[in-house]
Amino acid sequence: MSGAPRSPGLASPRPLGEVRLARAALTYLAEPGDPVLGALLAVCDPAEVLAAIKADTPPEVSQIGLAGQIGRASRAALGRALARWRVRLPKLPADAGIADASRDGIRLVCPGDAEWPSVLDQLGPARPYALWLRGNADLRFACPRSVSVVGSRAATSYGVHVTGEIAADLGERGWAVVSGGAYGIDAAAHRGALAAEGVTIAVLACGVDYPYPAGHADLFAAICAQGLVVSEWPPGSRPARTRFLTRNRVIAALACGTVIVEAGERSGALNTARHAADLGKPLMAVPGPVTSAQSAGCHRIIREWSATCVTRAAEIIEMLSPLSTPDPLAPGGSPQPSRAVMLSPDDDAPCRDDLDADCARVLDALPARGGAGTSTIAVEAGVDLDTVLRCLGQLASLGFIERCDRGWRLRRHSRS
């Protein structure tokens, strides 16, 4: 991934405060989705939890509070968990090392950060401790108009073709495509979105700098340039079989809905489908020849899980549109609520009057006709490049603007 262009602004690391540094450290010590750590973080400060692990002393939480959060877990289970996490202490980098990791275009995003996608809070105790990101898109602004498109690694030419068409069409219509970065359907989904100059997000089961699969180094570089590579594991982490399954819940949770394009009867894509269904998110599947084993999983979830049969991007968007309009910037579980952009109740379209000052300025800076590049807009709006990028992402996700050959332009309907 050394070929990935440096992020021009969004990826410049924020200084890690004590809490964020602790969350970063926890991604080194505990596997994501650890129910004991999830429960602890719901009632304790991350820095206290980290200190407790280092001291090998359970953190100071009331028995009742802890029991209420971690359910059946006893003090003994907490002790075992501490021992489990302590195993990795010798490999935990020093604070300076962790800070180093969040450089070179890699950034840490924690609950409460502006870029934290509140949809992840739906995962409850299984919520990621933090996310490591690499790339130029804004995760929070991409999520409200995003679709997970996943499927078999052993895809057929039919599956690859159909995935590419659907992902490109989604990208052209301003929807971000979330997938897992694997060979086969995942790669076709990312490539289709990239071809349409859309945003695409690869959620990996290894570090965002770890070249797996090795053949996808160029693909990941292209994704970083135009979208995001995301991981719950710290930089340098290797993939593992169980990590793919753990990762799948994040693919399902980030997007408004999940589409399975090809999946054999035992494909890991069905695990992602299960997570989407469990989260109450729309689950869709693309049918294929009944003579193809790679479509058998799709047909089964249509028949048995009531997945919606979809054949093209327009049908996918039709399924998701009622869900994509609610306030994408609502604070959710964020302890530092930011100002929410309200949607006007009449037409479900975002209202210009509710944009924050920077976004309103950037929107005003776009020419009435034709498009403009990012730096032109920055000069016109009088804001720095970081802010322009953030605002453009937000305005695009709200449907005010869209990409064009010459950069960005107003969308017609937003001018009425």
Next chain:
Amino acid sequence: MSGAPRSPGLASPRPLGEVRLARAALTYLAEPGDPVLGALLAVCDPAEVLAAIKADTPPEVSQIGLAGQIGRASRAALGRALARWRVRLPKLPADAGIADASRDGIRLVCPGDAEWPSVLDQLGPARPYALWLRGNADLRFACPRSVSVVGSRAATSYGVHVTGEIAADLGERGWAVVSGGAYGIDAAAHRGALAAEGVTIAVLACGVDYPYPAGHADLFAAICAQGLVVSEWPPGSRPARTRFLTRNRVIAALACGTVIVEAGERSGALNTARHAADLGKPLMAVPGPVTSAQSAGCHRIIREWSATCVTRAAEIIEMLSPLSTPDPLAPGGSPQPSRAVMLSPDDDAPCRDDLDADCARVLDALPARGGAGTSTIAVEAGVDLDTVLRCLGQLASLGFIERCDRGWRLRRHSRS
């Protein structure tokens, strides 16, 4: 169709009484599904209706009774209907001619006849006035374990292949395959069932002796030998575009459920699908490549009409099995109820004690191990060949027996 073997027994014509002769005549005079005639037949004797047409005088029914049956139809509408039917009077054969038509392996089946399938009564006023049949199967006994399998004439090789596999598998499992006798999916459905030595029923939009499509003369001969060719139109009738649409309701009504294998967005198969849905019968569709226009109709009814996505015969049978067990011999709208074979309430399986004497004798004649041919069974049971054929059909439809290499054998579960 001159090459069709003569029916050995079932097709020998019953003498036509006055009522049956009148119903036969009505199939010459009125197009099937005529709502005024359907309403009239619900309250009048068919012979009276025929006499009224001949006399050009409305039949003697109370205004109130008629209004209740034919809804908005007024006395004027009845007059117009009489005029419509009288147009064909010059072409109506004499009684002897009609009786002649029901020879040569062609038979007339009317409501109330033993072979009348009571499921057709679900059509209400659109119920056929009578059916013309040709072939060796028993219509009433085939219907309780039957599936309509229909689709595009312009089928792809994929569609033909999948249809053949499914129909053969249905035939092997003792399910009759109902279809429309057309090129493409219909032909593949009939051929698949025939290949598995299963029963198949072609419901035509022309006379059962009319060679349409011409290329299917051999197919229809093979269907007659092993199943049935059925029509609402009298022998010699030509097909017409509207007749195919009228005919589709019978395809949907005869079977326990309907499967669409391939259908373009405007395929006539979707008309059959609509009838199945309107009748409250299970509607299923086989998916295909989303890149194939011939599968677009299938995908649409899965998505928009909640058709069940099915990929093989086992899934079709699973959908229908709860519906195939209710009393297949219940009198329904029959004015001459025959003795019903009751199902034992415990396990939904037909009970041996409720079989009529002939069936019980035929069942007892089957050897405990291995199979026996029809004539062997006739000798053993001491009944004539007609009766053996009828009883074997009934016993098979009730699940007591099944076909095998050497003829017929007991099904295992029936012996417990």
